[in-house]
Amino acid sequence: MARSDIPDIVIGRLPIYLRALTRLQQDGQEITSSHELGKQLGISSAQIRKDLSHFGEFGKQGTGYNVASLSSALQQILNVHHEWQVALVGIGDLGRALAHYGGFAHRGFRITHFFDSDPHKIGQAINGTPIESVDSIAEKLRRDNIKIAMITTPAETAQEVADRLIEAGIKAILNYAPIVISVPDEVRVQYIDPVIGLQRMAYYLED
Amino acid sequence: MARSDIPDIVIGRLPIYLRALTRLQQDGQEITSSHELGKQLGISSAQIRKDLSHFGEFGKQGTGYNVASLSSALQQILNVHHEWQVALVGIGDLGRALAHYGGFAHRGFRITHFFDSDPHKIGQAINGTPIESVDSIAEKLRRDNIKIAMITTPAETAQEVADRLIEAGIKAILNYAPIVISVPDEVRVQYIDPVIGLQRMAYYLED
């Protein structure tokens, strides 16, 4: 089945499955089933089987799935079986926290490029790598063929930064700035805004 | 229409609308339309009108919506017209970054309680408020009637922390730990894991 024929909502669940499988693997569990996974994730077993069926047959009737091989298959499908280098723009508290976050390493990503516009920050080292000027984004990212970037600037500069990243050939942006950015069709954007999640839950709270 | 009759997916878009309206308001724009909002957000105008229609009539034919009053209406609907106090458990780099983040203040939330299990951190002040022991979660959150919490601990302790929070009467959890936690039906959980977003986008990248 062609890459573009598979619903994006299915793609969105694959990383969740992968995360759960990795955890099972760490716990030393060798076999699992769509029922067990579903119960753990709050997803129906039928949905898990249907989702996986878009990509092939990974299970064994009567038994279930081998945790290691399904995990490995999902890594291949998601393109995270090797490590992507990632650029980070905006070195504030959040940017630094992400730079120090150990959770990227074994899940397919490593932040290798840091950019900021503040002359006081440029030249400072993070994880041994110097922070560079946003003016050099195009040059550096093209040189190293970087395809993924994270934006952790204030909302006011996020669109401008996005424009520079796109000019530099970036194809995937994780945007922490609380604003929707406009990008060409071939560039993907994911958003992280904690307040969106909080407000969504506040709706259901008694006041 | 009753609270529970409205699809959660609709609720999930309201904070996006509110965020865009707040921005328009800051820019001094007084009137907008479902078409303008939709174009900005990448959502169809029909969907925006349909979503809003669950809650009443907020526009004027031929004109559109008054930015200030629609914004205010959405704040009321979402229950963020007053400020919620929020507890934060896990004071690592990410916890500190959230504690210093200025973006909660005018969107309905303020972090007022900090917890950690590390004796070296307990007693330290953040924003003038001391970090307290996770052992005092139940006591402190019940005393102050806190309903919302954020978890920024490692995955290993997230479920245990969630259990404590639920025991303390918390009804909404924003979970930054990369693990699905199990909670009773009356408790809502939202997840933030940057790697999930990165992996989802990696699928579409050429390798």
Next chain:
DNA sequence: TAGATTGTTAATCGATTAACAATC
């Protein structure tokens, strides 16, 4: 009045789930 935009209906589209034959 002419133009624009809402709120709403009905049609379309797509996602989820129930059920089961196949089979380990």
Next chain:
DNA sequence: TAGATTGTTAATCGATTAACAATC
């Protein structure tokens, strides 16, 4: 063999969109 679980089909369910009367 009996029990369990997959992969898949068809039915159900729900969400999105097109279209338009109402009306500012």
